[in-house]
Amino acid sequence: MNREEMEKKAKKYLNTLCAKMPDRCPGRKQNIKALLMFENIMALYGWKTKRQVFSCITWKENKPVLEAGNKKFSARVSPYSKKCGVKAALKVVSTLDRLRDAEIKGTILLLKGKIAAEQIMPKNFVFYNPPHHKEIYTLLEKKAPAAIITATGRNPQAAGGVYPFPMFEDGDFDIPSVYIKDTLGEKLALYENQPVKLSFNAQRKKSKAWNVAAFKGNSGRRITICAHIDTKDKTPGAVDNATGIVTLMLLAEMLKDYNGKTPVELLVLNGEDFYAVPGQMKYLELNKGKMGQIKLAVNMDGMGFKGKKTAFSFYGIAGKESKKISSVFLKNQGFIKGDMWPQGDHMVFASAGVPAAAITSENLNQLCADITHTYRDKPSIADCAKLVDTAEALKELILKY
Ligand SMILES: [Zn+2]
Numbered sequence: 001m002n003r004e005e006m007e008k009k010a011k012k013y014l015n016t017l018c019a020k021m022p023d024r025c026p027g028r029k030q031n032i033k034a035l036l037m038f039e040n041i042m043a044l045y046g047w048k049t050k051r052q053v054f055s056c057i058t059w060k061e062n063k064p065v066l067e068a069g070n071k072k073f074s075a076r077v078s079p080y081s082k083k084c085g086v087k088a089a090l091k092v093v094s095t096l097d098r099l100r101d102a103e104i105k106g107t108i109l110l111l112k113g114k115i116a117a118e119q120i121m122p123k124n125f126v127f128y129n130p131p132h133h134k135e136i137y138t139l140l141e142k143k144a145p146a147a148i149i150t151a152t153g154r155n156p157q158a159a160g161g162v163y164p165f166p167m168f169e170d171g172d173f174d175i176p177s178v179y180i181k182d183t184l185g186e187k188l189a190l191y192e193n194q195p196v197k198l199s200f201n202a203q204r205k206k207s208k209a210w211n212v213a214a215f216k217g218n219s220g221r222r223i224t225i226c227a228h229i230d231t232k233d234k235t236p237g238a239v240d241n242a243t244g245i246v247t248l249m250l251l252a253e254m255l256k257d258y259n260g261k262t263p264v265e266l267l268v269l270n271g272e273d274f275y276a277v278p279g280q281m282k283y284l285e286l287n288k289g290k291m292g293q294i295k296l297a298v299n300m301d302g303m304g305f306k307g308k309k310t311a312f313s314f315y316g317i318a319g320k321e322s323k324k325i326s327s328v329f330l331k332n333q334g335f336i337k338g339d340m341w342p343q344g345d346h347m348v349f350a351s352a353g354v355p356a357a358a359i360t361s362e363n364l365n366q367l368c369a370d371i372t373h374t375y376r377d378k379p380s381i382a383d384c385a386k387l388v389d390t391a392e393a394l395k396e397l398i399l400k401y
Helices: 003-020 029-044 096-101 131-143 182-189 238-254 278-286 319-330 346-350 364-370 384-400
Strands: 048-061 065-068 071-073 084-093 108-111 147-152 177-181 195-200 202-216 222-228 264-269 294-300 310-315 335-337 356-361
Touching: 003 029, 003 238, 003 384, 029 048, 029 202, 029 238, 029 264, 048 278, 071 182, 084 147, 096 131, 108 182, 147 182, 177 182, 202 278, 222 238, 222 384, 238 264, 238 294, 238 384, 264 278, 278 346, 294 346, 294 384, 310 319, 310 346, 310 384, 319 335, 319 384, 346 356, 356 364
Parallel strands: 084 108, 108 147, 147 177, 222 264, 222 294, 294 356, 310 335
Antiparallel strands: 048 202, 065 071, 065 195, 084 195, 202 264, 310 356
16 A cells, blocks of 8 residues: 555544544443444454454533532533532632631532642552642541532643643542533632522443454564543543554554564553543553563654644663664654653553653644644644654564564
C-alpha cells in the first residue's frame, strides 16, 4: 500500500472513530464498538488478540436545578456523582484549614477559592495521589454535608480546556456534587446560611469493558506499543486519543508479515481518561511480576496535532538506547525531542521499571489548555500524514530491535 492510500485510510479510521463512536467512556456502547473495530482490524492483518476484561460503571445524568433566594444558578453535575434532592443551609469553605474545623453536617457545602483550585485525584487512584487530596475526601466523608457545590476556574494541566472544571470526578465518592464557574461561586457565596435547593437525577450502572492486546512474534522479551481508546464524557477525542489508536491500526497493517525475533504487542488500554483507570489497573494485575518481559514500551497520546511537530520523550531510557531510538525518529523532520511528560500511560510502564517512551505533540500545553477534553477535539485538528509518519518510524524501530 502506498503512502497516499495509507493517509486516506488513516483519515477514514479517524473519522469513523470520532464521528460514529464519540464518547468512548469505558463500557459505553461507543467504547465497545471501537474495541470491536480494533479487534477486527487486528484479525485482518493476522494479529492474535486477547481481551483483558474488567468491570466499570457507565453514568448518566440530567441537568441540575440550583436555586438560592429565588435565583437560579447554572451548574453541571460532577461526573459519576450520585443523584441529589436537597434543600439545606449553604456553608462556604475556601481553604483546607477551614474545612478541618467547619461544621457542615447536612448542609449544602460550597467549596471555592484555594481549596477548589485543582481537580482532586479520585480516592482510589494509585499512580499519583497527594496527601491533601486524600485529606479532603476523609474530611468530607466524616463531616457529611448533604451535597457539595464546587466553584472552579481553569486548570489546563489536570482538566484540559474545560471551564469550569469538575473538582470531583470519582465514581467511588458518594456525596452528590455539582460544579459552577468561580465567578458564579462568588455570587452564590452571598447566600451563606440561607436555604439553597439542589436537585438532579443521576445513575451509575455496572458495565464491563476490556483492553485489547494483539500479538505477533515468538516468545521472549517483547516491545509493547500502546494507546488509550477511551475519551472523556461527551467528547469526540480525536487527538486524545483516536490518533494513537489509528496509528496502532496502521502499524498493524505495516507489520502484517512481521516475523522478527522480538515479539510485538500492540496494546489498546481502556481508561486513561476515566476516574478509576480500570484498563491500566487490569494490565498491571495481569502482568504482575512479569513487567520485566517488556523491553521497551511506547505510548502514543495527544499526537498528530496539525501544524505542530511530533514530540517524543524517554523514561528510564538513556545512553546508547536513547541514541538508537532518537535516531529513528529524528530521521523525519516532523519529529523533535519533547519535554518530559510524567503523566499518561507510559507511566504505567516506567513506574514498573520498564524503559518507556511517550509520543505526543510538541504543543501539549496549548493543546491541554484549549482543546483536550472538549468538543473541539475533532478530526479537523489532526494531520493524518503525521500518523503515517509515526507508524513508519515505529515499524523501523521494531525491526531494529
Ligand atoms: Zn489522552
